[in-house]
Amino acid sequence: MLEEAAAELFLEQTYAGTTIGDIARRAGVSRNTFFNYFSAKSDLLWVDVDAGLAVLPATLADCDRAAPVTESVRQALLRVAAGFGPGRVPWALTQYELMATSSELEASALARFLVQVGLVHEYVGARPGQAALADLAGRAFSTAVVAAAVAAAREWAAAGVGRGELAGYVDVAISPVCAGFHPVLDRVQDS
């Protein structure tokens, strides 16, 4: 309801020109009610993405711990991506120009990016036998693999109606990162 009200207003008067008060009024609720659901106006752009990403911690926790850590992370990211089909392109990825949002959208994008990097890094560091890897290589892997997945999501969103499934794009983007870090991060387990 708040999402629909926001969508209408952003299209009518741009993202920047729309206040939280405008959105609450259009939806017929109070500002306090808005803040029961969202912590910032930019959250509205990310509803779909945030819902999709929310499963990452549980997905990582479910991974086979006998597999190399790079492979576990790859599988977890592909499972998260599998939630996004060709008809479910999040608003933050497609409404970029239209809503004149770029600078605030970028800041809210980075905040989300850093959360996912932190989750992957925590997983890499917490794996049995991986404690010593909560270090530079683990941080570089976590950052690079999530960055590659984000690059894939942007290409996918830009690909138009024939885009197919997000997971295929993410696979092409992240598999080389995982392959490159496998000999570095999985040395402990292989020995």
Next chain:
Amino acid sequence: MLEEAAAELFLEQTYAGTTIGDIARRAGVSRNTFFNYFSAKSDLLWVDVDAGLAVLPATLADCDRAAPVTESVRQALLRVAAGFGPGRVPWALTQYELMATSSELEASALARFLVQVGLVHEYVGARPGQAALADLAGRAFSTAVVAAAVAAAREWAAAGVGRGELAGYVDVAISPVCAGFHPVLDRVQDS
């Protein structure tokens, strides 16, 4: 001069509590003069980083075009990193907490990140025999390799006075990314 005035003021009254007018006044210049040198307050945090990154386009252009593209990018990023020794840690990386800047700092960080990704991606796409790679894999590589370099810079800045040279950190972080993408991006040249 403007940098020194800003440094004093940010420490005295925080980044958020300091206006461009305050900085110009302390430095004894007009606001117009400020804007001759900087386009935003956040630019002041990035003076050292921006100066270091400014050499990336020329460094990429100078790379040996007979080498694999992933190796050329690796060499170029290491050459840029070589400009940062243990005593030259940019302000944006060290004054994070102190200046209470995080959200604006993150937005200005992302803008710089995307510029560097764009430069690397342009280089990858423009290499002879690489035209078909100005695509998903090229974009994923460019994003991941720059993200890994940024992760390295953060680890380096956090490492304290015994940190040594930035280039060593960047090498550990980006080499696996380059190794992972080598068979994907350099297939055209090898065949």
